[in-house]
Amino acid sequence: MSNEIKVKFERLILDLTRATVEGKLEWKIKTPPNILSAGTDDVILAYYETTLKRQTIGLFQRRYPTFSGGYDGLLWNQNIVLVFLDSTRRVIWEYSEFQSALYNLFQIVRESCADVEGILDELLSVNKAEK
Amino acid sequence: MTMPAWVAPLADVASLLGFLITVWILRQTTSIKKSFALRVRIPESRQSLEMISSTLLKNLHNWPGSQSEIFADLARAQAVLMNLSRKLPRKEGELVNKLLKRIGTPKSRILFWKYSEQKVASEDELWEVYGKLQGVIESLSQTEQDSRWG
Numbered sequence: 001m002s003n004e005i006k007v008k009f010e011r012l013i014l015d016l017t018r019a020t021v022e023g024k025l026e027w028k029i030k031t032p033p034n035i036l037s038a039g040t041d042d043v044i045l046a047y048y049e050t051t052l053k054r055q056t057i058g059l060f061q062r063r064y065p066t067f068s069g070g071y072d073g074l075l076w077n078q079n080i081v082l083v084f085l086d087s088t089r090r091v092i093w094e095y096s097e098f099q100s101a102l103y104n105l106f107q108i109v110r111e112s113c114a115d116v117e118g119i120l121d122e123l124l125s126v127n128k129a130e131k
Numbered sequence: 132m133t134m135p136a137w138v139a140p141l142a143d144v145a146s147l148l149g150f151l152i153t154v155w156i157l158r159q160t161t162s163i164k165k166s167f168a169l170r171v172r173i174p175e176s177r178q179s180l181e182m183i184s185s186t187l188l189k190n191l192h193n194w195p196g197s198q199s200e201i202f203a204d205l206a207r208a209q210a211v212l213m214n215l216s217r218k219l220p221r222k223e224g225e226l227v228n229k230l231l232k233r234i235g236t237p238k239s240r241i242l243f244w245k246y247s248e249q250k251v252a253s254e255d256e257l258w259e260v261y262g263k264l265q266g267v268i269e270s271l272s273q274t275e276q277d278s279r280w281g
Contacts, residue, residue: 010269014262021192099272100181101265104188 009095013082016050016057017105020112025050027109032060033089041065045078048109049085056085059102059109080106169218170278176215177271183208184264191261194254201257208264209234215271223270230263 019025032047047060062081065074080102084093096102187204190197209231216227 010262010266014258014265017188017261018258021188098265098269100184100268103181104185104265107185108188108192 006097009082010098010101013098013101013105016052017101017108019052020105020108025052027059027113029113030058032058033085033091035091036060036062036083046110048106048113056087056089058083058085058091059106061106165218166278169274172215172218173271173275173278176211177268177275179211180208180264180268180271183211184261184268187257187261187264191254191257194257205234205260212267220274223274226267226270230260230267233260233263 016025020027027048027050030047030049032044036042036047037044041064043063045061045063047058049056049058051057059080059082061078063076063078066077067073068075079096079099081094081096082102083091083095086092183204187201187208190200190204194201212227212231212234216224216231219227
């Protein structure tokens with residue numbers, strides 16, 4: 001991947017982060033395309049999708065086994081991956097560098113989709129009503 | 132019994148050679164020490180910056196209500212970056228110094244350090260700093276991987 005494309009990906013991740021924080025971009029939890037884990041031992045923990053300027057973008061957390069010489073066995077690693085999908089949900093590009101920024105983006109997407117605050121408010125209001 | 136005439140010049144040469152070897156060993160030792168210090172400190176500093184960037188992002192969510200928390204995040208980032216800037220190789224150090232300058236860099240005086248005020252005030256500037264901070268974290272991550280093979 002050329003340096004120019006890497007820089008553009010970094011800009012895109014920051015733009016997606018800002019748009020998500022400002023509530024201008026809506027992500028939805030979805031079933032990941034099969035091709036992302038077919039033929040591998042990879043596990044996809046959570047997969048989210050959004051559409052920006054007619055381009056579908058996926059974001060997911062992947063756990064994958066890697067061989068560790070030190071332990072002489074398999075260890076599980078994880079990373080966050082950004083993917084571009086075409087109109088038939090085929091994966092056309094994967095990007096998994098710039099991990100810190102991707103991880104932060106993933107965290108805010110997960111929080112916004114889970115609506116943790118809403119769930120907590122709901123549960124706490126039931127508790128109060130029961131009292 | 133008198134020494135042969137060639138012994139004295141040989142002793143001079145051996146002495147000079149010994150001095151050069153001592154200097155070379157000193158340089159190697161300093162380099163190894165620095166390399167080990169970097170191998171330990173870079174991951175720690177990177178993790179601190181990752182945590183700060185994550186908190187900064189959460190606080191940006193509540194801007195401008197979270198202004199004081201954001202300035203605290205920036206002050207923490209400033210401290211970690213200043214500590215790092217003296218330890219890093221030149222290229223990575225420049226990136227860190229640029230970010231420090233953006234946040235508000237300390238000004239050197241002859242005997243004391245004078246800390247300038249934080250320069251970041253608007254939301255756009257905060258997002259710019261967040262982006263640059265991510266760039267520094269990525270750069271540290273690459274240096275960390277390089278140091279495993281150095």
